[in-house]
Amino acid sequence: MERKKTKSRREFINSSMRFGMILALGGIGGLAFRRTTGDQWVWQIDPFKCSWCGRCATHCVLNPSAVKCVHAYELCGYCDLCGGYLIPGHSDRSTAAENQLCPTAAIDRKFIEEPYYEYKIDEDLCIGCAKCADGCSSFGNGSLHLQIMHHLCVNCNECTIARVCPSDAITRVKGSDPYLMKGDFTKSTGFED
């Protein structure tokens, strides 16, 4: 009768190491595959919770901040007297620096036709201070609002802005749909009060 073959200690260690390495390689490959194809979670601002506190400009790990103002054009009234563009008590409704609310002159005002004006954000100049968003929401439709720009955001494990946000407006959203733009994502019936 043939004696049952037993593994030597060396063989056992070798096969265990081979198995462990295959498992580790598989795990790394799986993680890499998930990172490239899977749905990552990223940080974003809920514009309906934002209270324009200014901390997005001062607390992001990036300087200038990865938070920028965006414009929901379908909500905008294209107003001549724009609360998001003009400083309260402006001397004149013009593009003169002293009349502009934005501290970095990041909003471009363009005449469309009487009495409509279009307002565009220069992302390179915007620091995400929310001053315009506050003015627009107070006196207008709230079409100017803040968003975390994902070509800039480094997606920190713990967002430093989220830590200090007083209105709990920084939330996690799916990487495949990373923006919460007003208009696309609205809690009203098309217009805001």
Add this chain to the structure above:
Amino acid sequence: MGRKWPVILIVLLSAAIIIAVIVTEHTSTLPGRRPPNPFAYDVDEFRSVDQELIRWRETRQVQLDREDIRAMAYAGGKIYLAAGNELQVIGSDWSRILRRNLPGEPTCLAAAREGWIVAGMGNHLAILDSDGETIAVSEVLGAESNITSVAILDDDIYAADATGRRVLIFNRELELTGELRGDSGVSDVHGFIVPGAHFSLAVNPEDELWITNPGIHALQNYTASGRLRSYIQRSSFGIDGFSGCCNPVHFTFLPDGRFVTSEKGIIRIKVIIGTGEVESVVAPPELFRDGTRAPAVAAGDNGNILALDFDRNMIRIFEPI
């Protein structure tokens, strides 16, 4: 000394921990310990009102039992309220005369002295009798229509459609008979500019139709044929005008024909005379919470002003001083 050093060490360690906690607390940015916003949007100078201008005092507050009040109207000593799909009628002694569920949710109301009511229901209108029974319904004006204000003038009913930037005219059977677009065929008059869902109209004691043109901060008077007869236009962050995209949000008339306007942004209620000058301030911004809706306004037969405070779910009554 040798036996005291552990005690000294503990005391020093405790002091170090206490100092560290105090310093951490002092430099913390957690709620309650935040430095002021260096980018604050400051409109405080426009919130303060010259006390000489405030010639009304709040004499009564009537708490409402619903939190979703959308509209208010006044006629013949009665207050008409819409909350969800419910119509409420309140008598002159503040007792509730009627509470009735409607087939739709009114967004605005107008009432005739005889007691019948017109309700704007978003994209259509309904006429109700004094018991809240529906007696006529208009055709649906399109899914995008948003009726924000209605008024009764003789046998016509005027409805402001904010989305369509037009005023629709109906007869008593709620058949559409006409439309105003505010352009009047004059080159420098460019129609109604309505950036938001704030487009209001009212009829004054002289039976004149007045319509807001909120994009240019104007109140405009139109003839029944749609001709612009006169207007008031004042743009200003100050008390002397209107600011933002949508002001005045609501307006009504006192029995002597003076305008009562209600604004958003810097929430305030003012009385304006025919030349557009501010005659007095009814309610300064300090009476309202920041960021809330502009109150709807109505004028009682006795000249008191009723303000529907959407934030506090109450009717606030103001009497002249």
